[in-house]
Amino acid sequence: MDGPGLYNYWIVMFLMLAGLYIVVASGNLIKKLVGLNVFQASVFLLYITMGKVDGGTAPIIAEGTTVYSNPLPHVLILTAIVVGVATTALGLALVVRINEAYGSIEEEELEEQEDPS
Amino acid sequence: MSHHFVIRIVAKLLIPFILLFGLYVQFHGDFGPGGGFQAGVIFASAFVLYALIYGVDKARQVLPDDVLRVGIALGVLLFGGTGVASMMLGANYLDYSPFAHDPAHGQHLGIFIVELGVGITVASVMATLFFLFAGRGDLDPSERE
């Protein structure tokens, strides 16, 4: 069992699952969006952890260093961060409009207004 | 109200440096950490600071909505247009090799232009988002459709 080399991944996965729990279990829409941001940041952490090389340095070519960390996860996560903020901005705009239309941002109150049975 | 005075003066001193730092990050993204996205966000945050201190209306006068709207589209156009330009010069779409006398410098020039496009769009979109969220509270409830 190669446990000790994998502890970093397990800790980051715990953070991911905690973020997922916030998204699924919150009734408040803004808390859901904060949980989504937390979840996304933890996923980025997982990918960057996978790209790290022992004894390496930042992937900027300079004199005197030979070992660099893998630049490919950095590129993918850079894109993912910006897409994440785009999603958050649209989600927040929707929450603002929902609040103006229904007067509440709690899931349970919105369900009661939509379906009073 | 003296602490408001302090904040206004300090912000007025800081905003040019923030803009300069944003430009530095944009154009030195080739040699150190940086690039279009970071620079765009830093550039927009200078205008966010201005809007927080002096009010969204004054910020809208400094940075009119028309300029922002043009900026949002200009960056994407610059990026896509670079690809079309390289197609017209004979290479594949988004292959920057024919832009200069040898392929390596052509790539450098292409990367420079593309990052500039990214920076312009990101800065315009972030500023627009802030103005929309901050300006919504000033509207009458009857005006919000």
Next chain:
Amino acid sequence: MVPQEGGRVIEAVVNVVLLFFMAATIFVIVRLRNLFAVVMMGGMYSLMAATIFVVLDAVDVAFTEAAVGAGISTVLMLGALALTKTEEKEGGRPQFLPLAVVAVTGAVLIYGTLDMPHYGDPNGPIHQHVAPTYLKDSIPKTTVPNVVTAVLASYRGYDTLGEVTVIFTAGVGVMVLLGAGRRRRRKDEAG
């Protein structure tokens, strides 16, 4: 190699402390009802993630996460909070189904990591195929020392084009959702 060993120990300590603080932040987010505090905790989480990115040699990513996650994202959330309520409703229902879902997902994920290479292993599969060519060819083929910028703008230029389009679409989408009424106000000011 004593400086190397010392550096590695400090790196591990910084990692552990930051990860502990991040876990504590998540716990606080779950328990707090004041949404202003929740949003600020979310911004702090992004800032701590950016610090860990620096420790993991991802400087470009750290820059972007700090600027975007701890900066713009928090500002937009505060702006949305000013337009809606600032406190969560009290009295949550017992959350057994979400806990079960999260536990099952966690078990599957941990089972999936058992095949992965160790943290920092330079012989892992992801360091073998394209990454060494990017690192080797960045200066000869593009004269750009920052390999992340070279890959982002040249080798994987299509992805970046798609990303700029996503940003554009988000801006347009929020303009459609929240942009009404300004046309009328401008007419009032001009007339």
